[in-house]
Amino acid sequence: MSHVLGLELRREAPPLLGPRLSSFPLPACEMNILAPVRRDRVLAELPQCLRKEAALHVHKDFHPRVTCACQEHRTGTVGFKISKVIVVGDLSVGKTCLINRFCKDTFDKNYKATIGVDFEMERFEVLGIPFSLQLWDTAGQERFKCIASTYYRGAQAIIIVFNLNDVASLEHTKQWLADALKENDPSSVLLFLVGSKKDLSTPAQYLLMEKDALKVAQEMKAEYWAVSSLTGENVREFFFRVAALTFEATVLAELEKSGARRIGDVVRIHSDDSNLYLSARKKKPTCCP
Numbered sequence: 001m002s003h004v005l006g007l008e009l010r011r012e013a014p015p016l017l018g019p020r021l022s023s024f025p026l027p028a029c030e031m032n033i034l035a036p037v038r039r040d041r042v043l044a045e046l047p048q049c050l051r052k053e054a055a056l057h058v059h060k061d062f063h064p065r066v067t068c069a070c071q072e073h074r075t076g077t078v079g080f081k082i083s084k085v086i087v088v089g090d091l092s093v094g095k096t097c098l099i100n101r102f103c104k105d106t107f108d109k110n111y112k113a114t115i116g117v118d119f120e121m122e123r124f125e126v127l128g129i130p131f132s133l134q135l136w137d138t139a140g141q142e143r144f145k146c147i148a149s150t151y152y153r154g155a156q157a158i159i160i161v162f163n164l165n166d167v168a169s170l171e172h173t174k175q176w177l178a179d180a181l182k183e184n185d186p187s188s189v190l191l192f193l194v195g196s197k198k199d200l201s202t203p204a205q206y207l208l209m210e211k212d213a214l215k216v217a218q219e220m221k222a223e224y225w226a227v228s229s230l231t232g233e234n235v236r237e238f239f240f241r242v243a244a245l246t247f248e249a250t251v252l253a254e255l256e257k258s259g260a261r262r263i264g265d266v267v268r269i270h271s272d273d274s275n276l277y278l279s280a281r282k283k284k285p286t287c288c289p
């Protein structure tokens with residue numbers, strides 16, 4: 001399902017499914033959200049990162065509190081929520097192709113600039129809990145940037161895309177991130193830095209670019225990925241990782257919120273060294289199960 005949101009046709013997507021459940025009949029887009037999860041969108045384990053040097057965390061499994069909450073169906077509103085993910089980056093770096101490869105398994109070699117924004121909905125099941133991602137594809141062209149930036153707000157994750165064969169597009173990622181963070185809470189949003197068009201670089205060229213990209217990812221505290229929408233390399237792995245980490249963060253936030261409401265609860269706090277990015281950025285306690 002795709003919605004073109006250009007100059008004339010602009011529409012905010014529903015931020016929450018929950019409150020609308022009472023109104024019947026549901027709009028077509030929400031009916032789709034309620035459709036069964038595709039078998040190939042079921043996540044029973046935590047997908048691993050691409051490079052340990054620039055990963056949001058390197059744990060092998062989901063946070064124990066998250067696993068436990070899912071087993072006991074204590075995930076609050078998470079199953080009804082739609083998490084927003086925005087995709088930003090220079091024009092023609094391959095943002096639309098990346099989303100289309102994952103959501104529709106298609107690839108168009110002709111460039112058609114995104115005008116304003118567009119979005120796709122993807123439904124997952126993570127540890128038995130339904131989880132929906134709304135992937136916002138934004139325009140990289142300067143003249144559409146101010147329309148697109150009005151849709152940055154309220155994101156749980158930001159994907160910053162650059163072309164692995166164009167060093168300038170990597171340099172511009174910092175500005176894209178700064179613009180996206182103006183509209184979001186830097187302490188809670190998850191960041192992903194994605195190098196695109198991997199099929200166009202030789203192994204030697206790729207390694208050279210990867211070195212710079214890892215440095216940028218570490219500075220941004222973003223998780224680094226390299227993909228090709230043409231061949232499909234790493235595309236599915238990448239989006240599964242985005243879904244899993246966004247789910248994990250959403251459940252943890254929900255548990256923290258419900259825990260904070262219970263007066264008299266004892267919460268043990270410890271700092272987790274292998275979760276440097278999150279602990280450094282979030283400055284939030286990680287609670288033991």
Ligand SMILES: Nc1nc2c(ncn2[C@@H]2O[C@H](COP(=O)(O)OP(=O)(O)OP(=O)(O)O)[C@@H](O)[C@H]2O)c(=O)[nH]1
Pocket residue numbers: 089090091092093094095096097098108109110111112113114115138139140141196197198199200227228229230231
């Ligand atoms: N070889 C190769 N070409 C790609 C890949 N991804 C995208 N392209 C090509 O790059 C061009 C731009 O791709 P888009 O996905 O439209 O770029 P975009 O970032 O959405 O551009 P804007 O909407 O203007 O911001 C198209 O001609 C694509 O076919 C890839 O993985 N490999």
Ligand SMILES: [Mg+2]
Pocket residue numbers: 095096097112113114137138139140
């Ligand atoms: Mg596009």
